[in-house]
Amino acid sequence: MTPVLKLDEATIQFGGLIAVNKVSFELKQGELFGLIGPNGAGKTTCFNLITGVYAPTGGIVQFQGETVNGLPPFKIANKGIARTFQNIRIFPSLSVLENVMVGAFLRNRSSLGAALAHMPGAIKETARQRAEALALLELMDLADVAHTRSADLPYGKQRRLEIARALATEPSLLLLDEPAAGMNPQESDDLMQTVRKIRDDFGKTVLLIEHDMKFVMNLCERIVVLDRGEMIAQGGPSEVRNNPRVIEAYLGEAV
Numbered sequence: 239m240t241p242v243l244k245l246d247e248a249t250i251q252f253g254g255l256i257a258v259n260k261v262s263f264e265l266k267q268g269e270l271f272g273l274i275g276p277n278g279a280g281k282t283t284c285f286n287l288i289t290g291v292y293a294p295t296g297g298i299v300q301f302q303g304e305t306v307n308g309l310p311p312f313k314i315a316n317k318g319i320a321r322t323f324q325n326i327r328i329f330p331s332l333s334v335l336e337n338v339m340v341g342a343f344l345r346n347r348s349s350l351g352a353a354l355a356h357m358p359g360a361i362k363e364t365a366r367q368r369a370e371a372l373a374l375l376e377l378m379d380l381a382d383v384a385h386t387r388s389a390d391l392p393y394g395k396q397r398r399l400e401i402a403r404a405l406a407t408e409p410s411l412l413l414l415d416e417p418a419a420g421m422n423p424q425e426s427d428d429l430m431q432t433v434r435k436i437r438d439d440f441g442k443t444v445l446l447i448e449h450d451m452k453f454v455m456n457l458c459e460r461i462v463v464l465d466r467g468e469m470i471a472q473g474g475p476s477e478v479r480n481n482p483r484v485i486e487a488y489l490g491e492a493v
């Protein structure tokens with residue numbers, strides 16, 4: 239079966255720094271996949287290569303069998319990849335529901351202008367998107383704050399909102415950059431259940447970056463470890479956790 243995502247020796251050099259160096263891995267349909275490593279290892283840069291923020295200076299990035307290197311971010315997004323950011327990016331003055339509806343409009347760009355012009359088809363479409371957005375808020379446990387100004391949400395809920403908005407674009411691949419950052423243990427446990435549900439009930443493939451090892455080890459089926467741009471290990475959670483090179487570079491004696 240064609241992998242959902244394939245990196246084949248993906249590389250990017252910024253001046254003298256090789257931030258991602260010949261990194262290769264594949265995600266199967268429906269996998270929960272982790273990307274871990276110390277700060278500066280190149281994890282977010284991998285996301286930027288996958289989503290078209292940067293074009294790789296070497297190697298290949300394929301999505302569902304198609305090479306996407308060098309395509310602009312909106313084209314890659316339209317193919318079915320959505321992401322969240324290490325530093326939350328939501329529209330702070332919009333309500334929670336409105337933020338999710340922006341995601342739905344991004345999926346169908348033509349609908350935004352039509353909706354603004356109050357065209358009949360568009361009104362129906364907007365109603366449908368509103369209903370779908372509300373269902374996503376339900377899934378993300380945000381239904382009770384649908385009409386709250388997003389800036390007024392506590393941090394953990396802002397992170398969940400960003401995921402809801404990403405899902406509203408109906409991606410087949412969801413990339414989460416440190417989704418549990420800043421969450422307390424209860425919030426991070428809840429998020430783990432939700433991400434599992436996103437895969438189990440909605441069939442999404444998920445690639446996530448996370449420093450919370452409990453989160454990664456309990457949730458991810460396979461994990462890639464980066465250190466200074468290089469892939470130093472790949473495998474299941476226990477394999478990675480017991481890998482001496484990973485312990486030395488990242489996990490230390492804590493795990």
Ligand SMILES: Nc1ncnc2c1ncn2[C@@H]1O[C@H](COP(=O)(O)OP(=O)(O)O)[C@@H](O)[C@H]1O
Nearest residue numbers: 252255257275276277278279280281282283284
């Ligand atoms: N646009 C850029 N220009 C120059 N250097 C960059 C750029 N983006 C990332 N880097 C560098 O690439 C390395 C990897 O960064 P990053 O991918 O953000 O690490 P991680 O997410 O694993 O903490 C860092 O040394 C960072 O400073």
Ligand SMILES: [Mg+2]
Nearest residue numbers: 281282283324
């Ligand atoms: Mg990062």
